[in-house]
Amino acid sequence: MTPTEGLTEGTTPAPARRNADASGTSAADGPGRGTAATPATGTRPTSTVEAPAASTADTLGGRTVDAAPADIADPTPPSTTDPTPPSTTDIQAGDAAEATDQLLSIGVFARRSRLSLKALRLYDRLGLLTPADVDPGNGYRRYRESQLFAARLIVLLRQLDMPLSTVRDILAAPGATGADVLTAYWEAIERRLAGQRELAALLRTSLLGGDARFDGYDVREREVPEQLVLTECRHLRLEELESWLTATKVRLSAVAQDNGGMTGPLFVIFHGAVNDDSDGPVEVCVPVRGTLGRDGALPADGPTAREEPAHREAYVRVTKAQFDMPQILSAYDAVERSMTARKRTCAGSPREVYLPGVDIAAAAPTDHVCDVAYPI
Numbered sequence: 529m530t531p532t533e534g535l536t537e538g539t540t541p542a543p544a545r546r547n548a549d550a551s552g553t554s555a556a557d558g559p560g561r562g563t564a565a566t567p568a569t570g571t572r573p574t575s576t577v578e579a580p581a582a583s584t585a586d587t588l589g590g591r592t593v594d595a596a597p598a599d600i601a602d603p604t605p606p607s608t609t610d611p612t613p614p615s616t617t618d619i620q621a622g623d624a625a626e627a628t629d630q631l632l633s634i635g636v637f638a639r640r641s642r643l644s645l646k647a648l649r650l651y652d653r654l655g656l657l658t659p660a661d662v663d664p665g666n667g668y669r670r671y672r673e674s675q676l677f678a679a680r681l682i683v684l685l686r687q688l689d690m691p692l693s694t695v696r697d698i699l700a701a702p703g704a705t706g707a708d709v710l711t712a713y714w715e716a717i718e719r720r721l722a723g724q725r726e727l728a729a730l731l732r733t734s735l736l737g738g739d740a741r742f743d744g745y746d747v748r749e750r751e752v753p754e755q756l757v758l759t760e761c762r763h764l765r766l767e768e769l770e771s772w773l774t775a776t777k778v779r780l781s782a783v784a785q786d787n788g789g790m791t792g793p794l795f796v797i798f799h800g801a802v803n804d805d806s807d808g809p810v811e812v813c814v815p816v817r818g819t820l821g822r823d824g825a826l827p828a829d830g831p832t833a834r835e836e837p838a839h840r841e842a843y844v845r846v847t848k849a850q851f852d853m854p855q856i857l858s859a860y861d862a863v864e865r866s867m868t869a870r871k872r873t874c875a876g877s878p879r880e881v882y883l884p885g886v887d888i889a890a891a892a893p894t895d896h897v898c899d900v901a902y903p904i
Contacts, residue, residue, distance in 0.1 A: 629674045631661055637671040641679035648679075656682060656696055688714070719848065722893035726849045730858060745862035747844045749904070754838040755792060756818050758783060758831045761799075761811040769802055773812065780814040780831055791815045795881040795901075839875060842867055843901035849893035859900040867904060876903030 638645050651657040652669070657679055659669035671679075678699060685695045694713055698706040758780045764772055777794060784790045792815035800808045813836065844866075846859050860878065867874065881899040882888075888897045 629672050631670045632673055634659070634669045634671065637676070637679070641676050642683055643679055651682065654692060654696070656692065656699060685710075688717075719893060722849045723852045723855065726855050726893075727852075730855060745844045745859060747842055747863055747866035749840060749842050752836075752839050752841055752903075755815040755836045756833055757813040757815050757836050758833055759811055759813050760831050761809050763807040763809045764802070765807055766803055769810065773810070776812045780812060783830060784814050784816050788817045790884075791817055793881050793884050795879050797877050797879045799877045839903045841901045841903050842870075842872060843881070843899045845896045846898050846900055847893065848888065848891040848895050848897050851888065851897050856900065863900055863902055867902060872904040874902050874904060878902050 632640070634645065634648060637643075638648055641648075643651075648657065648669075652659060657671075657675065660672040660675065661670040662668070663670075681699070682695055685698065690713060694709065698709050701709060760776050760780065762772060762776075773796065781790065781794065794812070794814050797811040797813065798808070799811060800806055802808050802810060815836075816833070842863050844859050844863050846856060850856055850859060863878075866872075879901050881901055883896060883898060886895070886897050891897050
């Protein structure tokens, strides 16, 4: 991807939601669930190194990459389309300072940075790369030679399909902090790609037919004791679900911690479908000690407490790669298929039980993050 491609930043489309009902035919999406646009891929362009035009050399990391004298007007200004981007060898950390810090015409700077005039104007307007000098009479822009490092860094970061907002964060951060921002960005891409690989495998299996999509799902059964739970239940539309789930989990967990702590994993029950045509309801439950709610400890305008009956449930453990929509639908289908094969009857609404101490957003693709369960 060249620096001027995709300069208008888009947004990730809203995720679809799965339905949930007491029969277990489908379920609603859990918190933090969604899909992201697949990043574009392409052949990495090679760097074009121009022959020196004078003894003044543009060096970066000990390598001469270009040498156009700053005081000579560029006889052939670059086109408004993107020139060949630099290779990674053109940029090495710690070489931001050039041997001399001369002012360069915008034409020379564009050629040496491998950025088009159009891109330079855009980055100036966005505050990413501001000219060092602008002639008040004719508006002609000039850049410092030391700004070539930032310009080439922008080019390479954009080859990672990095949004301009993230590029700005890296440019504004000190070296180590900028490196951390880059690491976090790439780790998020790798997690997304892992989920997309799972989705592609699921789709391929579905197209071929057969039961291979249930391979790897080990459906088990367990006894769940009676529990006192803090609970909030709400009818809500699809666009409200994510924010409400996140806020409610935090709120209920805080009340539990202030009153002796949680006594079991948090779970979310989908009593009805949550989609464009249905509003649930959805119930968030946090197990707590047996006296909470009976001793007046709960705030009047806060959550309520109720008994969750003891029951047996069929469940399957879900990894981070299987957690996002629509991959997790296979987990629900696997539990339902197992219940049918074992002649089990569904005795309640499906639920997602979140494993204690697991940060779903930071989990690796193979980490277990939750259980999909049906009371039987």
